[in-house]
Amino acid sequence: xxxxxxxxxxxxxxxxxxxxxxxxxxxxxxxxxxxxxxxxxxxxxxxxxxxxxxxxxxxxxxxxxxxxxxxxxxxxxxxxxxxxxxxxxxxxxxxxxxxxxxxxxxxxxxxxxxxxxxxxxxxxxxxxxxxxxxxxxxxxxxxxxxxxxxxxxxxxxxxxxxxxxxxxxxxxxxxxxxxxxxxxxxxxxxxxxxxxxxxxxxxxxxxxxxxxxxxxxxxxxxxxxxxxxxxxxxxxxxxxxxxxxxxxxxxxxxxxxxxxxxxxxxxxxxxxxx
Numbered sequence: 001x002x003x004x005x006x007x008x009x010x011x012x013x014x015x016x017x018x019x020x021x022x023x024x025x026x027x028x029x030x031x032x033x034x035x036x037x038x039x040x041x042x043x044x045x046x047x048x049x050x051x052x053x054x055x056x057x058x059x060x061x062x063x064x065x066x067x068x069x070x071x072x073x074x075x076x077x078x079x080x081x082x083x084x085x086x087x088x089x090x091x092x093x094x095x096x097x098x099x100x101x102x103x104x105x106x107x108x109x110x111x112x113x114x115x116x117x118x119x120x121x122x123x124x125x126x127x128x129x130x131x132x133x134x135x136x137x138x139x140x141x142x143x144x145x146x147x148x149x150x151x152x153x154x155x156x157x158x159x160x161x162x163x164x165x166x167x168x169x170x171x172x173x174x175x176x177x178x179x180x181x182x183x184x185x186x187x188x189x190x191x192x193x194x195x196x197x198x199x200x201x202x203x204x205x206x207x208x209x210x211x212x213x214x215x216x217x218x219x220x221x222x223x224x225x226x227x228x229x230x231x232x233x234x235x236x237x238x239x240x241x242x243x244x245x246x247x248x249x250x251x252x253x254x255x256x257x258x259x260x261x262x263x264x265x266x267x268x269x270x271x272x273x274x
Contacts, residue, residue: 058187058202058203059202059203059204059205060200060201060202061140061143061144061186061201061202061203061204061205062140062141062143062144062200062201063140063143063198063199063200063201064136064137064139064140064143064198064199065136065196065197065198066132066135066136066139066160066161066196066197067160067195067196067197068129068132068160068195068196068197069195070194070195072114072129073112073113073114073115073128073129074114074115074128074129074130074132075129075194076110076111076112076114077105077111077112077114077127077128077129077130078129078130078132078133078192078197079192080109080110080111081102081105081130081133082133082190082191082192082197083190084101084102084103085101085102085133085137085188085190085199086188086189086190086191087187087188087189088101088187088188089185089186089187089188090180090185090186090187090188091180091185092180092182092183092184092185093179093180093181094179094180095149095177095178095179095180096177096178096179096180097175097176097177098134098137098167098169098175098176098177099169099171099172099175099176100175102130102133102171103171104171104172105126105127105130105171106126106127107126111126111127111130112126113125113126113128114127114128114129115128115129115233116128116129116131117131117154117155117156117158117168119155119266120155120156120266120267120268120269121227121233121235121269121271122233122235122271123231123232123233124230124231124232124233125231127171130169131154131166131167131168131169132160132161132197133190133197133199134167134168134169134176135160135161135165135166135167135168136197136198136199137167137176137188137199138151138165138166138167138176139162139165139166139199140199140200140201141178141201142165142209142211142247143209144186144201144203144205144209145205145206145207145208145209145249146178146179146180146181146182146186146201147178147179147180147181148178148259149177149178149179150175150176150177151166151167151176151177151178152167152168152174152176153166153167153168153263153265154166154168154265155265155266156238156240156265156266156267156268157238157240157241157265157268163213163216163243163245163263164213164243164244164245164261164262164263165245165261180203181206182203182204182205182206183204183206184203184204185203186201186202186203187201187202187203188200188201189201189202206251207249207250207251207256208249208250208251208253209247209248209249209250210247210248210250211245211246211247211248212245212246213243213244213245213246214243214244214245215243216241216242216243217241217242217243218240218241218242218264219239219240219241220239220240220241220266220267221239221267222237222238222239222240222267222268222269222270223267223269223270224237224269224270224271224272225269225270225271225272226271226272226273226274227271227272227273227274228273228274232271232273232274233271233273234271234272234273235268235269235270235271236268236270237267237268237269237270237271238267238268239267239268240264240265240266240267240268241264241265242262242263242264242265243262243263243265244260244261244262244263245260245261245263246258246259246260246261247259247261
C-alpha cells in the first residue's frame with residue numbers, strides 16, 4: 001500500500017504469526033573458515049568416559065546449516081544464542097524450550113539492536129536475528145525426526161531459511177518446543193563461522209525422515225511505502241505466498257505418521273527510510 005508507513009507502534013504487533021498447522025562437553029567456537037572435512041570449527045569431543053548423559057549413545061542424528069552476511073549487527077546476537085545453546089542435552093521424554101534455554105534477549109545480556117520481523121515490516125529491535133538460531137535448530141530437529149510440539153513461521157519469507165520450514169521466537173511468549181521421544185539423550189552442538197551457523201544433533205535416531213514441499217501458491221503482490229525513525233529498515237519488497245511441507249516418519253520402512261506444515265507468508269512491502 002502506497003503512502004507513509006510509520007514504524008511507531010509496530011512493536012505492539014511483534015511477530016504477528018503466519019498461520020501454520022504442524023499436523024498430526026561443550027564446543028569451542030572459532031570464527032573463520034570451516035575445515036575441509038566439513039566438521040565444525042574448533043569442535044571438542046565430549047568425554048564419554050566421564051559418565052555424563054552426553055557421552056552415551058553419541059551418534060550423529062542430523063545437521064543443518066544456514067548462512068548470513070558477515071559483519072551484520074545480528075551476527076552478534078546469533079553468536080550469543082549459539083554459545084548458550086551449544087552442548088545442551090535433552091533427556092529422554094523431556095520437552096526442549098528455546099526460550100527457557102536461551103533466556104531473554106536484552107542489552108544487559110549483550111544483545112544488540114538488529115533488523116527483526118514485526119508484522120509485515122522489518123524494524124530494529126534488541127536481539128534481532130536470533131530467529132536464525134531457532135530456525136537452524138528447527139531444521140536439524142525436522143531432519144532428525146524428533147517430535148515438534150510448537151513452532152510458528154515468520155509473517156514474511158526470508159531467503160536465509162527454507163520455505164515453510166522455520167521457527168520464529170520472541171521472548172517470552174513465542175517459543176519453539178520439541179520433545180525427545182527417542183528413549184536416549186539428545187545433545188545439541190552448535191558451531192559458527194563468520195558467515196554460517198550449523199546445528200548438529202547427536203543421539204539415537206528413532207525414525208527415517210522423508211519430506212517434500214509444494215510449489216508456491218496463493219501469490220500476493222507487494223506494495224510500497226516510506227518509513228521514518230531510527231527503527232526503520234529499508235526493504236526491497238517480496239510477494240506473499242502459501243506453501244505446504246510434509247514430513248513422513250518411517251520405522252524400518254513402515255510409515256508411522258505423516259505431518260503437514262502449512263505456512264502463509266505476507267507480502268513484504270518495498271520500503272524507503274527517510
